[in-house]
Amino acid sequence: MDQTDRPMVAGTPQGRYKMACTCGADSVSEEVVALTNTLRELAAIRSTAEDAATRILDSAEGLLAMAGKNEAEKAEEAILSIMTACGFHDIVGQRVTKITETLDQVIAASHGEVAAKARKPNASNSVSAKSEPGVVLEGPALPGASKDRAQDQAGVDALFSDKR
């Protein structure tokens, strides 16, 4: 990668994704698709980390503003928010695992070692091979993923309230 590529990769990987897609499905190699997904994962990591940092800062500033005041309940709420924001570590870790696995597959393929694992269905999307039969673990969904691939908490709650 040369210097002129860096801003696009770091800032707008979606642009590269569009480039890959406009080439036509037949001309897009598995490696290009995998690398494109990797760029999208990196963008999602950045977004997740930024959201967490914003929440941590908001909460910390709230605590500072309450210094000297007897508002224990608000302080507790802010501290709990700080704690849950630190859960970004888990999400980021899972995304990095997906990237590592994808890069491993691409590197293996580029060396002529197209191992069976690189050709397994959903291999480029699965977090690992530890899924149960009939269950494909995908880890954190990408922003903008379809409802089928990424339910938010409200969607999950709706599925649980469905008695069928």
Add this chain to the structure above:
Amino acid sequence: MAFDPGMPVLVVDDYKTMVRIIRNLLKQLGFADVDEANDGNAALGMMREKDYGLVISDWNMEPMTGFELLREIRADNHLSRTPFIMVTAESKTDNVVTAKKAGVNNYIVKPFNAATLKSKIDAVFSAAA
């Protein structure tokens, strides 16, 4: 099973940060007896040694996943009624439905907040009451 803050709770996750977060949230909710395990195998062993009133588990762990743990629990006569909440980044509809069919009591999508955890615990014990 009725809600009792004195009941032992088992938190299962391979990310120590997440275990620490959930443990702290549970403490704020009044739960004092909280144990932790870093995968399904360890959790199952602990459940056969101690009666837990609630299990809060991640899905994606090795060697035994949270889903496998759930199935083992539901298949065990002594453990089958233990309330089980899945806390996971897996949010695909098929996976949520699969977990529901396997008998999970509630499902929290990561990242989550304290209010969501509290509401799901309340919901589990309200439904059981």
